[in-house]
Structures are given as structure tokens and as C-alpha cells.
Amino acid sequence: MRTHTPRARYLAAGASAVLATALIAACGSSGSGSSSSSPILIGTSLSLTGDFSTDGQAFEKGYEIWANDVNKHGGLLGRKVKLVILNDGSSPTQVDTNYTDLITVKHVDLTFGPFSSLLTAPAAEVAHRYGFAFVEGAGGSPLVFSEKLPNVFDVALPVANSLDPLVNWLKSLPAGQRPTSAAYPIANDPFTILQVQRAQGFLQQAGISTSYSKIFPEEVPDFLPNATLVAGKKPQMVILGSTAVPTVTSFVKAFAQQHYNPKIMLATAGPDQGAAFLSAVGGAAVANGVMVPNLWYPGYNDPTSKAMVNEYVAKYGGNASGVNADVAEAYSVGQITADAVTATGGTSGSKIIAYLHGNRTFPSVEGPVQFNNLGENVKAIAFVFQWQNGKFVQVLPVGATGSVPIMYPKTNW
Amino acid sequence: MGTEIAHAIADGILGGGVYALMAAGLTLIFGVLDIINVAQGILVVLGGYLSYVLSVHLHLDLLLGLLITMPAMFVIGVVIYWLFIRPLRGAERTSMTLLACFAVALIVEGALYWRFGSNFVSLSASYTVSSVHMFGFYLSDIYLIGFGLAVVAIASLYLILYRTKFGRAVRATMQNQAAARLIGIDVNRVAAVTFGIGTAVTAVGGMVFGAVSGGFNPNSGYDLISRLLAIVILAGMGSIGGALVTAVFMTTAEALVDIWQPNWSVAVFYLALVIILTVRPAGLFGRRAVRTQ
Numbered sequence: 001m002r003t004h005t006p007r008a009r010y011l012a013a014g015a016s017a018v019l020a021t022a023l024i025a026a027c028g029s030s031g032s033g034s035s036s037s038s039p040i041l042i043g044t045s046l047s048l049t050g051d052f053s054t055d056g057q058a059f060e061k062g063y064e065i066w067a068n069d070v071n072k073h074g075g076l077l078g079r080k081v082k083l084v085i086l087n088d089g090s091s092p093t094q095v096d097t098n099y100t101d102l103i104t105v106k107h108v109d110l111t112f113g114p115f116s117s118l119l120t121a122p123a124a125e126v127a128h129r130y131g132f133a134f135v136e137g138a139g140g141s142p143l144v145f146s147e148k149l150p151n152v153f154d155v156a157l158p159v160a161n162s163l164d165p166l167v168n169w170l171k172s173l174p175a176g177q178r179p180t181s182a183a184y185p186i187a188n189d190p191f192t193i194l195q196v197q198r199a200q201g202f203l204q205q206a207g208i209s210t211s212y213s214k215i216f217p218e219e220v221p222d223f224l225p226n227a228t229l230v231a232g233k234k235p236q237m238v239i240l241g242s243t244a245v246p247t248v249t250s251f252v253k254a255f256a257q258q259h260y261n262p263k264i265m266l267a268t269a270g271p272d273q274g275a276a277f278l279s280a281v282g283g284a285a286v287a288n289g290v291m292v293p294n295l296w297y298p299g300y301n302d303p304t305s306k307a308m309v310n311e312y313v314a315k316y317g318g319n320a321s322g323v324n325a326d327v328a329e330a331y332s333v334g335q336i337t338a339d340a341v342t343a344t345g346g347t348s349g350s351k352i353i354a355y356l357h358g359n360r361t362f363p364s365v366e367g368p369v370q371f372n373n374l375g376e377n378v379k380a381i382a383f384v385f386q387w388q389n390g391k392f393v394q395v396l397p398v399g400a401t402g403s404v405p406i407m408y409p410k411t412n413w
Numbered sequence: 414m415g416t417e418i419a420h421a422i423a424d425g426i427l428g429g430g431v432y433a434l435m436a437a438g439l440t441l442i443f444g445v446l447d448i449i450n451v452a453q454g455i456l457v458v459l460g461g462y463l464s465y466v467l468s469v470h471l472h473l474d475l476l477l478g479l480l481i482t483m484p485a486m487f488v489i490g491v492v493i494y495w496l497f498i499r500p501l502r503g504a505e506r507t508s509m510t511l512l513a514c515f516a517v518a519l520i521v522e523g524a525l526y527w528r529f530g531s532n533f534v535s536l537s538a539s540y541t542v543s544s545v546h547m548f549g550f551y552l553s554d555i556y557l558i559g560f561g562l563a564v565v566a567i568a569s570l571y572l573i574l575y576r577t578k579f580g581r582a583v584r585a586t587m588q589n590q591a592a593a594r595l596i597g598i599d600v601n602r603v604a605a606v607t608f609g610i611g612t613a614v615t616a617v618g619g620m621v622f623g624a625v626s627g628g629f630n631p632n633s634g635y636d637l638i639s640r641l642l643a644i645v646i647l648a649g650m651g652s653i654g655g656a657l658v659t660a661v662f663m664t665t666a667e668a669l670v671d672i673w674q675p676n677w678s679v680a681v682f683y684l685a686l687v688i689i690l691t692v693r694p695a696g697l698f699g700r701r702a703v704r705t706q
Contacts, residue, residue, distance in 0.1 A: 049522075050632050053531035090632075188676055216675035221636055222626045224553070225424050225668040226675055232417060232550075245533045250627025257544040257553040276532040280628035282542070413542070 039082040043102030044112040050090025062330025117141035137329030152375040157295035163199035165396035179236035187218035192241030211235035227254030256413035263409035275322030284390035289410025332364035425665025430560030432660035435618035438611035444651025452518040454634030460619020490612025525631035533628030559621040649696030
């Protein structure tokens with residue numbers, strides 16, 4: 001019995017520590033009231049720590065570059081913009097608290113979305129409760145749109161159709177060149193499951209047999225057993241449902257150890273994180289041929305996109321291929337919001353929501369944006385990008401502006 | 414299917430070695446000092462970053478780098494003990510050390526974010542992607558190395574505890590601090606050195622973790638600590654050899670479940686913890702193992 005008392009103490013002490021940390025994180029000074037001369041406060045909660053910290057910090061950079069650009073050109077409606085960024089630690093619970101704090105305590109004028117569908121869904125509900133428009137760049141899964149909130153506007157690519165260019169290209173290949181088998185290891189996340197299983201269905205109809213299709217938890221430190229099972233089946237193609245870099249890297253490492261080289265290796269997220277992916281995976285040679293679907297890449301031939309990429313490289317170093325796609329998603333959120341504020345002449349949530357639902361097409365660094373009644377970006381076109389000799393290039397759809405020949409089959413690890 | 418099961422068992426055994434390496438310091442520190450070092454996860458990550466710095470900036474081989482990271486982590490462990498643990502006294506000392514370790518974790522995590530940012534890094538060497546063909550399938554070299562290092566580390570800890578004068582002082586301190594002081598043992602010094610040894614072993618765990626994982630960043634410690642605590646609790650807090658056996662058992666069970674239902678593998682990991690603790694509340698091997706010969 002003696003051992004139970006210390007255990008209870010540990011639990012109590014641990015709970016106290018967590019509670020204290022949460023309280024400290026939640027505390028903040030009251031925000032300034034808005035007036036015609038004061039800056040427009042824009043509140044957002046980002047995952048600066050935790051599982052999504054790489055993406056969260058990339059989003060922070062995107063928002064900051066946008067705010068700098070706006071302020072350099074005189075601000076919005078003659079007022080400077082000021083970002084109020086809280087850290088949610090990648091927690092769906094904390095993101096709820098943060099947006100409540102931003103709106104009711106810090107009295108922000110506008111809100112920008114967080115990173116990931118998991119956090120966007122609860123955050124959008126808070127914004128809806130207080131009548132705020134919620135433009136976001138990383139909540140494209142059905143989880144976000146299932147509540148049919150009128151205030152949600154996602155500038156990113158709707159998740160469900162992300163793999164269509166790959167599916168269409170594979171179906172267009174002569175039967176002799178098409179892979180005959182595929183594996184679908186899928187991380188348990190709303191972002192991954194729908195798009196990968198949808199692609200799997202189409203590819204099975206096209207005669208590509210399924211060697212492996214299972215959902216695995218993504219919060220484990222390594223994926224050796226899962227990757228070994230996939231490698232053991234020797235499929236000619238792997239479509240990995242991933243949300244983060246370590247998942248992709250772990251599978252690639254294990255495949256190399258198993259001397260297994262698929263003809264096609266595509267991951268739903270991770271390879272689009274620029275330099276962060278290259279350094280984790282072990283360099284350009286290992287990344288060669290790895291593909292990822294997305295809406296945007298740093299080589300996108302658009303003047304505002306190029307200017308943003310140049311600004312990023314000048315401020316943070318590296319090269320264009322190293323720019324994380326999250327940066328463009330965040331920047332686009334700012335652009336769409338700025339357009340709405342300028343057009344409506346203020347920061348009224350109801351006016352902005354009505355304006356964004358007006359079937360208008362907005363320019364952004366990611367291309368044109370138009371929202372349907374759910375807030376999905378119907379103008380978004382899915383592309384597939386590939387690492388080729390250290391460069392991140394667009395390869396699908398074949399023949400689309402900016403596409404270069406696909407590396408198929410990929411080189412061996 | 415037979416090959417898959419055999420391969421999963423092999424992967425589980427090797428993976429267990431890696432976890433045991435990361436958990437060895439945790440169980441030693443608890444066994445000797447009654448401290449649940451919740452900073453163990455971030456210390457593993459710190460060990461990984463030290464190896465990363467030596468590898469990337471000094472081009473030092475990961476294994477050779479241990480000759481530097483282990484002494485460095487020993488010093489860090491001693492400093493942590495003297496600054497955060499030693500001043501704590503009284504009846505609430507045990508629970509206060511938990512908070513102190515939590516504070517250490519936050520400080521180290523913050524420092525790592527400040528120095529390295531949030532991008533994932535991984536440790537690379539020729540043996541991190543190579544493998545050997547044994548029993549009809551490929552076994553990863555780095556996992557084999559990790560398992561070997563775990564056996565060496567655990568054997569070394571046993572030798573230190575049971576075959577040296579310092580080990581006798583440690584065990585005397587564990588059994589009765591007041592009596593240990595009466596016979597001339599510097600209890601604070603023994604405790605600080607023990608904390609340092611536990612942290613030094615963690616440097617090895619950090620290197621192997623950084624090499625086998627798909628990448629780590631300052632946040633990676635959180636995913637580790639719950640699993641390490643589960644292994645140490647299940648083994649019986651303080652049982653160093655038990656940690657190896659338990660880690661192998663847990664990771665093998667997890668790898669086997671992965672064959673059929675990978676989404677349940679994590680649940681099985683913790684379900685085993687609940688079931689075994691219900692039957693054996695002191696864990697599989699119990700904490701007495703460390704305190705007696």
C-alpha cells in the first residue's frame with residue numbers, strides 16, 4: 001500500500017504542473033481597443049511548439065511576410081496591421097482557448113486560421129460563435145467543412161481531390177508501363193485518410209492491385225514495423241498518407257534498409273516542406289523522385305508568388321526550393337482577408353463573410369481563389385511536385401504550365 | 414505470414430533494445446534517488462542534438478561522438494542535480510522533484526527551440542540506412558548497433574552498482590541515507606554522480622534514437638516520455654535489466670499487432686501496462702532488484 005501514496009502525489013503534482021502551465025499560457029493582458037488610427041489587430045493561434053511546430057513556424061513566417069508587405073504599402077484602410085500570435089502547442093484544446101482569448105480579451109479585429117484541419121475545426125467554431133470571418137490556409141479536410149459553418153474560407157487545395165493528377169497520369173500510361181501493385185500505409189489523420197483511400201479506389205478500378213492498405217498511428221517515434229511490412233510486399237508504388245516529415249523519412253530509411261525501391265513514392269505531406277524535408281531525409285540524393293501533391297510550389301510562375309519567395313529567401317536565407325508551401329498558404333490568407341477588408345471598408349465579420357461568399361475570384365500567391373457555399377476553394381488546381389536532383393519541381397498534370405517531365409521510375413535510394 | 418511474424422519479432426526485439434537504452438537512465442535515477450525524471454524524454458532529444466552537432470559541424474562519426482557526448486551529458490546531469498534536485502528537502506521532496514524535472518524539461522526544450530528551431534533533423538551515417546541479411550530477411554544495422562549498445566550499457570550499470578566501491582556506496586545510500594552518512598558516505602556526491610551516470614547513458618540513447626527515428630525536433634521528447642515511463646513502470650521502477658526485457662516485450666507485442674491492426678498497436682502498448690500492473694502492482698521485476706544484491 002505504501003507505494004500508492006507517492007504515485008498519487010506524482011499524479012497530483014503532475015496535474016498541478018500541467019494546470020499551472022495552461023493557466024500561464026492562457027493569461028495575457030487585455031488588448032487595445034480599435035480606432036481609426038490604431039493598428040488593425042489580427043489574431044491567430046499557431047503551433048509554434050508540438051507536433052505541428054515545423055508547419056506552425058512556417059505559417060508564422062508567411063503571416064509576417066504578408067503583414068510586412070501590407071504595412072510597407074500603407075496598411076489596410078490607412079491603418080497598419082499588427083499580428084497577435086499565440087502558441088497552441090499543436091493542441092486542439094488550446095487552440096479553442098487561444099481564439100477565445102484573442103477575441104474576448106485581446107479584442108482583435110480579425111482572425112487568421114491555425115495549422116492543420118485538426119486545429120482549424122475547433123478554432124472555426126469559436127470564430128463563428130463571435131461572428132468573425134475565418135479565412136484559413138491549412139484546414140482542407142472534410143472535418144472542417146462538416147459543420148457547414150458560414151464563416152470558414154479555406155484558401156488551400158480541398159484535400160479530397162489532391163491525388164487526382166497522379167491517378168489521371170497513371171491511368172493514361174500504357175498498360176505495360178503502369179505499376180501493377182501499390183501499397184497505401186495511411187497515418188490516422190483526417191487530412192490523409194480520405195484522399196488516399198479515394199485514390200486507392202480509382203487505382204484499383206484501373207487494375208492496380210492493392211498489396212497493403214492500413215491505417216497506423218502517427219504519434220510513435222519510428223515506423224520500422226509498418227515500413228518493413230510494406231517493403232515485404234514489394235509493391236511497385238507506395239502512396240504514403242503522411243502529415244509530417246518524420247513519417248516520410250522513417251519509411252524512406254526503412255525501405256533503404258530493406259533494399260526495397262518502389263517505382264513511385266508519393267507522400268501526402270512532408271516533401272513539400274522544402275529545406276526542412278531535405279535535411280531530415282538525408283539530402284537531395286535520397287529525396288530524388290519523391291513526390292507530393294499540393295496547390296503551390298516555390299517555382300510557381302506568378303509575380304506576387306515570386307516576390308514573396310524572393311522576400312522569404314532574403315529574410316530567412318536558403319534557396320527557393322527550400323521555401324515551405326505553408327508560407328504561401330499563410331500569405332494567401334492575408335491576401336484574401338485584405339481584399340475583403342478593403343472592399344467592405346472595415347473589419348465587420350458579417351460584411352466580410354457576405355463578401356467572400358459572393359462568387360468572386362480573388363488573386364493570391366497560390367493562384368485564383370473562389371469559395372463555394374462551404375468555404376472550399378473551387379478554383380484550386382491540384383498539382384503533383386517531385387524532388388529532382390535537389391530541386392522541387394512541378395511534374396503533374398503532364399502538359400500543365402510549369403510541369404517538367406516526371407522522373408519515372410524514381411532512382412534507387 | 415510466417416516470415417512477416419518472424420520479421421516483426423526481430424524488429425520488436427531490436428526496437429526494444431533502443432527503448433531500453435533510452436529508459437536505462439530513467440530507471441537508474443528512480444531506483445537510486447526516488448526521482449521520476451520526467452525530463453528523460455527531452456534529455457534523450459538533447460543527446461540526439463549533441464550527436465547531430467558533432468556529426469554535422471565536426472563531421473565526427475556518431476559512435477565516436479559518444480566519447481564526447483557521454484561526458485558532456487554526465488556533466489549536464491550533475492549540474493541539473495546540484496541546481497534543481499539537491500536543494501529540495503522535506504516530506505514533499507519526491508513530488509517536488511517531479512516538478513523540478515518538469516521545469517528542467519521546459520528549460521531544455523526552450524533552449525533547443527532557440528538554438529535549433531522547429532525543423533526536424535536526423536542523424537545520418539553509412540550504418541543508419543544499411544542492413545544485414547539474416548534469418549531470411551534484412552535487419553537494420555543501426556538497430557543491431559542500438560541493441561548491442563543497450564546490452565553493454567545495462568551490463569556496465571550492473572558492474573558499477575554491484576562490483577565497485579562506488580556501487581556499494583550507492584546501494585548503501587539507497588537503503589538508508591542516515592546510516593550511509595554515519596559510515597562516511599558523501600550522500601550528495603553519490604546522488605549527483607548517479608544522476609550524472611543516468612544522464613550519460615541517455616546520451617547513447619539519444620544518439621540511437623536520432624539515428625533510427627525519421628527525424629526529431631525539440632518537441633520529440635513528449636512522444637518518448639510516456640512510452641519510457643510505461644516501460645520503466647512495467648519493468649518495476651528501478652530494475653535496469655527488467656527495463657530491457659520489458660521494452661523487448663512491449664515493442665515485440667506492438668510489432669506483432671502492426672501486422673494485422675497497426676492502428677491498435679499503441680493501445681496494446683498501454684493495455685499491457687494496465688493488465689500487468691493490475692496483476693503485479695510492483696511491475697514485472699519490482700524495484701527491490703536494484704536495492705539488494
